Amino acid sequence: MTKAFVFAGNETVGNMVADRLCGAGWQRVGDAGAADAVLTYFTTQTALEDAYFGDNGIVQGARKGTQIIDLSCTTPTFARELNAMACVADLVAVEAPLVVTDVAVPDAFAARENLGCFVGGEEDCVEAAREVLDLLVAHVTDAGGPGSAQLARAAYSLQAAAQLVAAVEADALYHAVRTSSDMGEIAGMRAGAITPAGDALLAAVTDGRFDGTYTVEMLMGELTAALTTADDADLIQPQAEA
Template structure:
C-alpha cells in the first residue's frame, strides 16, 4: 500500500531481542517511535535516532505500523486494551504486529477487537535468540490475514530470514508453541550430552565439533553449547520467559486433551534452576541443574 512505502514505525518493548530488532529498522533508515516503561532502556535506540514517546497512546496516534515485543501475556493485555491502549488510540488503517510470545487465545481476542476498529493486526512471534535479532535471521511465525501479511512483509524481511504465514489469527502463537516444545526437550538432551562428555574426560569442544554436524545437530547445540563451555550464561533468551512459554504450551495442550510429558519435565527442571537464582540467565543455564 502506498502509505507503507516509508511508514513511521512505533516500537514497544526494548528487551534483549527487541532492542536489536528496532535497531535494524533504524539502520534501514525508517522513522521509529519508541515507548518502554523504563525510558533508560530505550537510550541506545534514541542515540541511533529513534523518537521517544511518553505513552502507548501518543505512540499509537503517531505511528503507521506498530510492533510490540513485551514480556508476558499480561503485558500484552495492558498495552493493547483499555482507555490508553493501542486498540483504543490507533487510527483506522494502522498495522499492529505483536511479536511477543503470548497465548493463541489472546491473539484471537486482539484480532476480533481490531476488526471492529478497522485496524490490521498480526501475531508474529519469533525464534532465533539475540543472535538472530542482531543478524536479521529470525524465524517469524505469523498469524492473521494474508493481505495484511503481504503488506508488511518488507519489514519481516529486514528482521528475519524465515518468515511464514501459518494461518488465521492465533496461528503464529500456536506455531511458536510448537517451536518451544521442541526446544524444551532438546535443551535437556544438549545439557545431558555435555555433562556426559565432561564426565567421560572428553574435550567438550572436540565433542561438539563431531556431533553438531551429525544427526544430533540443532540450533541449541551449535549456538548455546559453546556459551556453556565458556561459562557464559548471559541471556539470548531468559529462563523466566522460557518458563512462561512452556506454561502457555502446557495449558494449550491440556485444552486439546494432549499429554506432553517431555515438556512437563523440562518445565520442572527450569522451575528448579529459576528458584536456584537463574531466572534472568539464558536458557543454556539448564546445564547448572545437572552440575
C-alpha cells in the first residue's frame, strides 16, 4: 500500500523532501488528514506556530497515528509543547532539525550526503520516524527526549556560525593587508580556513558564488532559534548576538 505525505514550509526543502520520498514510492498529497506523514520546515517561529496551532493547523487536521516530523530549527520549549499537543491528539511527533554540512555548494540540498539532522522525541516515535529520516539525510544523530534535538541544534548553530564568520573576517584581513602594502600579490588572495565548512565558504566567495540554495534567511532562522533558546535560559551570547 502506497504511503502518503504532506509537506509544509520552505519550497527548497519541500522539493528535496518530495524528491526523496516520491523516489522511494511515497505519494505527495495536499491534505494532512489524508497523509501518513506530515513534514515541515519553516525559518520563522511565527510561521511554524501558525502551521501547527493556527486555525485548521496540522495538529487539528491530521488523523490519529500520523507521523509529524518537524525539520525546522526552533526552541526546545516549542518542541516540547508540540510533542505534548501531539500526544493529546494521538499523533507520532518528532523534532528533526536539519543540518547542512557544506552551505556553500550551489545546491546544498541535492546530495543526501550533505544533509544530516538531530532527532528527539519519545523513543517509539523516533523509531517510527527513522525510515523517513534515513531517506532524507545521510547522518541522523539521536539526541534524546523531546526538546533535546533542538538544544543540540542550537549549540551546533552557534559554533557553525562562529566558524563561518571567523573564516570571512580572517580572509578580509589577509586581503586588506596584502593589497595595501608592498607584500605583493599571491594566487587566490585567500587566508584559508581551519575548518572544511569555512574553507568551502571562502572558495565560494573567491569564485563569486552567492546564489546557492542554502540562504541567509535559513542561517538567520537557525541563529534566531539558538539565541531564543539562550534567552529562555537567561543566558547572554554576545558573539552570536553581534
